[in-house]
Amino acid sequence: MLHAVALFAGLLPVVVFAHGTEEHCEAVMASVADAGFSDDVTVTCEGGAAIISSDTYPDHDLMTGIVGTNEQVPVPAPGYAAPIPLAPVLGDTPQTRDSALGVAVNGVPIFDYTAGGEMTEADLAHYQAQHDTLQTQQLDICGGHAGRGDDYHYHVKPVCMIAEMENAGPAAIIGWAFDGFPIYGDENPDGSAITENALDVCNGQMDATFGYRYHTSDDAPYIIQCIMGEVADIRQLPRISPLSNAATGDGIAPGRPPRGGVEGLVFTEDENGTRSMNYAYQGEDYYIRYTPSGTSNCYNFETRTITNGGEVVTGEYCR
Incomplete structure (x- = not known):
């Protein structure tokens, strides 16, 4: 069941991150480098944000264990760029949307626990x-799947990502929310247990270093389900472009x-x-199944799905 709400709209003071933007940039960079993902993920700081760039396609096991498949497959998304504000400001109203709310340190987007944008404030x-x-x-078995855009992400x-991290442990940052605040695992960074009712509705709590932080949890909501920091327009946060037919421009339904289940x-x-x-x-x-077509970011698909009544469908699709 959901954690009890300790901090909610109207009860949370506005908090501005006390460190400078340079320190925050260094923290985002270090979270990726210390975890060992620098070969696949880049971080650049510009325009007041740390941009975490990747193709969103992790090197751990994918899709194993899925029963309730939505008949989508993970396809790399080169050029994905996730902005993490360098001067986060904690607001007083939780916000959510039908897409990613943050990004893991391996470059994979992080969604809330629901399947298709059912979550509202x-x-x-x-x-x-x-x-x-x-x-x-x-x-x-790794906590993710391919979504409606054939994009892999965590819910x-x-x-599996945490098992790969070179710095795995309670002090390791496992991701960043799009409001600029870090995401940790099931424990406090000092290794102590998170006390009952300590986490708010977004699965976060106050933090002495960053002002605020999020956590994962064994119980729902499992990971961040909303962001407490201020963002200019949550609707404008990054999304992965779906695949489109190379000939017609139509997307994959x-x-x-x-x-x-299957x-x-x-x-x-x-x-x-x-x-x-x-x-x-x-x-x-x-x-x-799909194979690189020879055109950059394009693939030749052949599918026989339950959704399409078992009909074999082919086509070239591009990101």
Whole structure:
């Protein structure tokens, strides 16, 4: 169940981050470098923000363990740029949206726990079991899945990423919210347990270094479900562009989780760059596979999905 709300709209003082922008820039850079992800993630500080850039495609296991698949596959998204404000200001009103609220230190976006943008500000204090991606078995063993844009992202604690981190431990920052505040794991940075009711509706609490910080948790909401810091316009925060047909410009229609879920879902990649997601449903085999087409950021797809009634569909799609 949701953590009790300790801090909520109207009860939280406005707090300005006490350190300078240079120190905040260094903290964001260090969080990526110390975790060991600098080869795949870059951080540049400009225009009052630390820009975390990646292709959003992690090198850990993907899609294994999913039962309630939405029949989407993870496809790299080169050029993804997530801005982290260098002078975060803690506001008094939680905000959320139907897309990422932050980014992990390996460059993978972080969403709230719901599946398809069901969360609104009015819903924040009420647990939505029917939309819980973990409980409805829509997530892989690493805490993520591919969304409607065939973009991989996390909805709960990114356990496989954390296992890869060179500095894994309670003091390690595992990500940054788009309001500029850091995200930690299940414990306080000093290793002590988080006391009952300490976390607010966004899964955050006050912090002596940054002014405020977020946490993951075993119980819902599992990870940040809203941001408490001020942002100019939450609707303008980055989103990953969906795939589009190279010939027509049409996008790929989002899949629909089949009733009862699928069996044996496996996602693989071979030495030629072909990625394939295979699974079974009611005795029939289905798949989504794609191979680099030769055009930058474009792929040749062949799919046989439950959503499309088992019809084999082909086409070149580009990011």
